[in-house]
Amino acid sequence: MATPLDAQGTTAEAQPEAIVSGVDKKAIQGRSLGQIAWMRLKRDKVAMTGGAVIVFLILMAIFGPMVIRAMGFDPLEFHQDLIDPSTLAPKGTFGGMSIEHPFGIEPVNGRDIFSRIVEGAWISLLIAFLSTLLSVVIGTILGMTAGYVGGWVDTLISRTMDIFLAFPLLVFAIALVGVVSQFEADLDIKGNTLRIALLIFIIGFFNWPYIGRIIRGQTLSLREREFVDASRSLGATPWYIVFRELLPNLIAPILVYSTLLIPSNILFEAALSFLGVGVSPPTPTWGGMLSEAVKFYTMPHFALYPGLAIFITVLAFNLFGDGLRDAFDPKAR
């Protein structure tokens, strides 16, 4: 029987348009959460500024060294004629600031600070990015394993994370860099490559538990969601569940924590350089320049630029990461 209320079968009851309000009806292609986050991010001016700075920094890191050389700068070239030999300070005001040396020059050897900052971006960002990648990969794999498999595997991985977190990180980083880099010849890797690889490894390797914990927690809560059961009840293998069901949901936290881990890794690299176990000279890094500058604190211009470079970079990543987190946050929806 048909009553007036029963609107002829069930199909007519569907009216998704009522929910998807404000969207062009033709746009049947739905918007994923990622796209929505991106739209929100675009509205967040602060985060976008951070993002723009990051893009700029990355471009600078990649093309900067070529550009400055084309412009006639050489980050390694000495300009000792511009140094007062007895005080070792640059001649002239503001650290020898001039057209040729817009940020002035370093004391003692008179290297151009501007071009060293540009050149330093490359190494600093490379280390920060790759070490972040490393910790994210390790952290995600182990965190997901612990969270999904549970049981003694979880116990083992969680305790390992605890142990990692109990190590005085910086101390160990120094020890390892010191010990391993002494034996370059045996490892048959050339100077800075080994150093950089080592720094990436150490920073990345010691940071994974942080991201691991987060991923584990997220996995634990995702595992309880019914779509995982749904997938299991369809006969999905654990691999399928982990990679097809869980991983897409972890992309957001992974992305957010990566953008927040990068600045902390930049600072970490700077700290290691400051403590004397950074990249070998004369290759410039910001942390290395800063640690040099500490010895010449009476010439603040020297500390100013690398300090500012670190500050701006870290701030940009933090702002962007923060914005990203807000954009992905379901509560803010």
Add this chain to the structure above:
Amino acid sequence: MSFLEVKDLRIHFPTDDGLVKSVDGLSFSLERGKTLGIVGESGSGKSVTSLGILGLHKGGNARIGGEIWLDGEELVGASAEHVRGLRGKKMAMIFQDPLSAMHPYYTVGDQIIEAYRIHHDVTKKVARKHAIDMLARVGIPQPDRRVDDYPHQFSGGMRQRAMIAMALSCDPELLIADEPTTALDVTVQAQILDLMRDLQREFNSALIIITHDLGVVAELSDDILVMYAGKCVEYGTAQDIFYRPEHPYTWGLLGSMPRLDREPTERLLPIKGSPPSLINVPPGCAFHPRCPYLDRTDGKGDTVVPELVPTERGHLVRCHMPAEERRSLWENEIKPALETQ
């Protein structure tokens, strides 16, 4: 004037996506000792209304208009501080989810004591005694021991009882219960409903019960207000609403419910579609996209906002259909469809 008079209440929230008209011109009144039931689907503005009466939107981003008269006092225009003084003492509220509505870090007793001492200048000891009394009154066994328990140590039903004890601790004259039993099992729900009925009788307070379960309203209410998209669509006595409903939405609600007291029907009679978003309320009658009788409104359905007009039998309905037609539809088509099979 009635004990509680709400006139043309409007509560709007400006948001990034637009203005949310959560409550849009709501009026009703309530006497001491009487119960008003408010029903409606999720998001129809029920909770916003109850919070509005308690003045809990003040200081937030809400835009409130209209009047609320409680015992001769106007509350919308009153100072926040004044309304705060009335809260808890003159009017109190019971929330839907007693677990999240109680602070997890304080004992049940402490929370009742706190509520009591805001309005009564008594020592902690006296207040504690009172709290134990209240817990006993709502039927919690061993109240002198359980008073020191934390909310999570109570079962769902006991928590709701404790919430009620807290709300009643200052003998409020108006009690608003926002979905007090939705989170509970049927057997416990029945206990709580009994308890509320008994307490209301005892305290002679005015009670507003908010729910989307028509069964619950039927159990308790004298008057019933049906809300849809922030507006009242039908308002009358319980008898009016259940025996002589005139709004298609009310019909839909009744048709959607499988009923234990009748022979099972072959099919339920649902309302098509889903509730509108309160930002983009459909033009004209908000219900028109879901209304099967749009063609009987003379084309006004999707253009003109219908008024809330009294029916012949004395209750209020917001519908463009001629009164005649509504009545005949109910008598001849809907009612039989609901009853026979």
Add this chain to the structure above:
Amino acid sequence: MNPQEPLLSVTDLQKHFPVTKGLFKRQVGAVKAVDGISFEVFKGETLGLVGESGCGKSTTGRLVTRLLEPTGGKIVFEGQDITHMSQSRLRPLRRDMQMIFQDPYSSLNPRHTVGAIVGAPFRIQGIKTEQGIKKEVQDILAMVGLNPEHYNRYPHEFSGGQRQRIGIARTLALKPKLIIADEPVSALDVSIQAQVVNLLEDLQNELDLTYVVIAHDLSVVRHISDRVAVMYLGKIVEIGDRKSLYSSPMHPYTNALLSAVPIPDPAARTERERIRLVGDVPSPLNPPPACRFHTRCWKAQEICKTVEPPLEELASGHRVACHFPENTPAVPAPAGDAVTA
């Protein structure tokens, strides 16, 4: 109901969740979530499973679909014993047995499109379709009342009712024989509830499905089930066909449940006689001995605390586990004095 081979038969099914403590994860007890239940489901019928929160309904559903490993008992599906079958051997069988979940929000992966969600069964089971998965999925979407054009949309763009339809579409993809629906409508608004209930019924007729519907809402269960089982603390206390169970419930608990359901009829307030249970459901960690209901039963006697009542067929197709059943047909009661209320 045909006296053929049951599609699903469950015998003495048990699930105990161990409770561990200490450094070495010593087991100190067990939550007896499901503690020896037996029932059969025949092709084409709908079995309703009702009970209060925590009585083990979902656990039963998850055991039957082998999302959980049973502690004891036997599950036979289509003549195959699947009680402890390995997941890889189960995989092909899963085509025939699907599950609908309660929460329309958490049961759909927010990062997958509708197409991916509904198409997942094909991918997981490695099934090639003639017209390609997309076409197949769109057909199914149309069948559950969704716009096939919405293939590329994400779950968050749909309302609760629509999401539940997506969930249903997913279970239908592989044309299963048995669908276990765990509270398929309890998260939905009344009007939407009715739509989904109707949809489930339509699909059953169209596709010749067999349902096990788990719910706590007795009216909904009555509406859709052919037979109903009532659970209490991990046990089935009463099972029978719909008509006899609702019209002449035998177990006091069933009686209490039924009388606790609020009736959307103001007149019923005064007319109905009620049975009010006291207290809450005991913890499944420490269930009462013998008859588990004796702590809340008004008819309980000494024997209820010592002897566990078996589930006996007192009327045709109507079994009950009680020493003092009510509404028994003229047949003499097996033990003690049968007291009729």
Add this chain to the structure above:
Amino acid sequence: GGPTQTQTGGTGQQTGGQAAAQDAFNAANSGKVFNPSTKKGGTLKFANSGDWDSLDPANTYYGYAWNFGRLYYRTLTVYKTAPGAEGNEVVPDLAESLGKPSDGGKTYTYTLKQGLKFEDGTPITSKDVAYGVMRSFDKETFPNGPTYLNDLLDWPKDYKGPYKTPDMDVSSAIETPDDRTIVFHFKQPFASVDYLMQMSPTAPVPKAKDTGTKYREHVISSGPYMFEGEAPAGKNFALVRNPHWDPATDPNRPALPDRIEVSVNVEANDLDNRLINGDIHIDIAGSGMQPASLSKVLTDPALKARTDNPTLSRLWYVSIPTTVKPLDNIECRKAVMYAADLTGYQTAYGGPVNGGDIATNLLPPTIPGHKKIELYQTPGYKGDVEKAKQHLQACGQPNGFETNIAYRAERPKEKATAESLQQSLARVGIKLTLKPYPQGEYFAQYAGNPKFVRENNIGLAVNGWGSDWNDGYGFLQQIVDSRVIRETGGSSNISVRIPDVDKLLDQAASETDAAKREAIWSQIDQRVMEEAVVLPGVWAKSLLMRGKGLTNVFISDSQQMYDYVALGVAQP
């Protein structure tokens, strides 16, 4: 001078009642005494940016530790407390006179003064001096101290020091016939014995009070000051007057302050700031101010006037090992010599003031026998690209070559040097890769380890050397004698393997005539330079600051920093 000088001077006048000392650059340098005084009293404050290797006389090898140690221990002989060259003279201290040689210079005899006492009042005997020397033999317990007496005295074959071989008869090396006489027997005749005897191991140690490794926490004083309580490593400590010290036996120590306080592990830049502000009097290490302070001090006349700029018996240089290709070819080495920009080197090392003067050969001007040898002269010391290229051509590497340069990672100046050479050698196509190594094992495992040098192509190694005492032997022996090079590593000599030089060294050691000896030193210098195995950098100088209110400040040639025994403080 600025206005501040008169203030300081005024203070001095009021308290000391002496003529106002005029602050001036180098006022305490080159034989001058700044603010001379005999006024006793006050607290003298030292600060150390690091810490002693040990306060135990048997276990320390720092120049400043020996300078400072004289305040709490006495040795058989001592450098004269006098400014300039006069301070280079060794005079008797515990001994009545300088050593009396016998047995063809193989035996030396000293007699102790009368009335010498330890801080607890017990008399100091020759046995205590002998015990001090014997315990310093135990390098397992006291690894840091100098080893001259271990190597030179005629110890019994299996002697392991008084702890492990307590009953062994050491009379073949040391004899104490009576409480005031001590006799040393050397394996071979040795000329500079009195220099050896002023070194810390001859400080007397009472056997009864010897606590081995713990003795450093409270050395029993034989000098004018003693420890107030204990002085464990890493902690600040103070010295107070030793009541049993008899000034009559000790003309060398004016002992002006009543109290001496020492802070250790003070951050270097802070230390300079506190020195400038007057919170402390002396940077005890005496190695010069920090680079950051230079610009501040040298550009402020008032501050500059408080500094002195002594020259040290120290050469900063770069070793060019002949075992690494293509530097086995002398032409390639010469190319390096010509290509190097020495002014850059000088700047890297701290410039003409704090770094030093450009060096042209090994022996520094302060060492007797020094002669300037300029074999590889280049215009303005900036290197001569043309000449370098010619030599590269001759070497068969016309386009240059690649090699590594080693330096000590912890030393910023060495790093700057390496970077500077990298720059200047690049001009002729010699590509250097920088190799920092930890200084703790620099010689044992890296730059001083011939195997490592060969395998890792360490073509250049930044190096430096200061003499233990001011003569040619003390300066040259450890860095040019090829026989000190051990295949297992550990020697300071990285590159000099010239048989003639070894012969000349032996010749000089047995030469008794000072003038002839000095001629040989210079000859050695010349040979090493001819072989181009050492690229000299700078003869070190340092910029020292006098703390506010110091009296009796001067620099002696022996210490090459302020003479700590002489210092006094003007009290406010």
Add this chain to the structure above:
Amino acid sequence: MITFIIRRLLASVLMLVIVSMVTFAIFFLVPRLVGATPETIATRYVGRTATAETVKDVASKLGFYDPFIVQYGRFLKGVVAGADYSTGPSVEYCAPPCFGYSFLTQRPVWPEILDRFPVTFSLAIGAALIWLLSGVAVGVLSALRKGSLFDRAAMGVALAGVSLPIFWTGLMSLVIFSYGLHITAPGGSYVPINVNPGQWAYSLLLPWITLALLFAAGYARLTRAGMLETMNEDYIRTARAKGLRERVVVTKHGLRGALTPIVTIFGLDLGLLLGGAVLTETAFSLPGLGRYAIQAITDNDLPKVMGVTMVAAFFVVMANLIVDVLYAVVDPRVRLG
């Protein structure tokens, strides 16, 4: 609760043993893997004129010829039962926990650590108080005035705070406030509290503030987020419905609810800080454990490294335990078991 603590303590001991083993291995095995011999390692601990024989003697005195297990076992035994050490003329007993004698100074490590601990402790506690109070206060205000100028400015400063490397802020603040304006103490002027409390506070003021700036940022953000979340909780609505004053609602109900994660992080941060104030101590040349650790590592002085690592790990582990217990105290819903 007690059994929980005992259980956790046992687990902590196990963890410390593992940490010590890994540390030992890094310093013992890694150098050997890349080719060091007992002698080359020993060269660090002998003077510059040592003969090969001396090096051998020292290497065997320090036990470098023993296999890993023996050396590690000796270390463990020292920690548990103490150990005997030769000072030359006599043998000294080093009471447990004996982390051994420094290879360089030949002094027991434990007293040195105890000696430096108060410095790090002073630094950590002072800075922690500052950052906790200021961070929470700013966070609460920001949350209550969400979106206001104050909120934006405070969060901006907060982000800037975490973006600055501490050695840079340390240096710059020293240059400005100590050497330039002379209002704070210069670096390295630490005075123990029992010597002169006023001087103690004065000498630590700048390090405290600089360090606190780094953390206050995080706490302000954390508090703000926590407050925003709790102020949306249902129980806040209940509190308001009772007629509570807004101030009470915010502090007694809101802040109380938001405090738990802050307390947790605070405990962990403090635990980490006690073991790792390396950069701050270096920047301000404070003679604390952080600098001690760096020194120990550059000296390759294994007993010191072991000692300081164990102490640092101990604090992290303890902080974890305390945080867990505190959590149960703060949040009655949490059951330890």
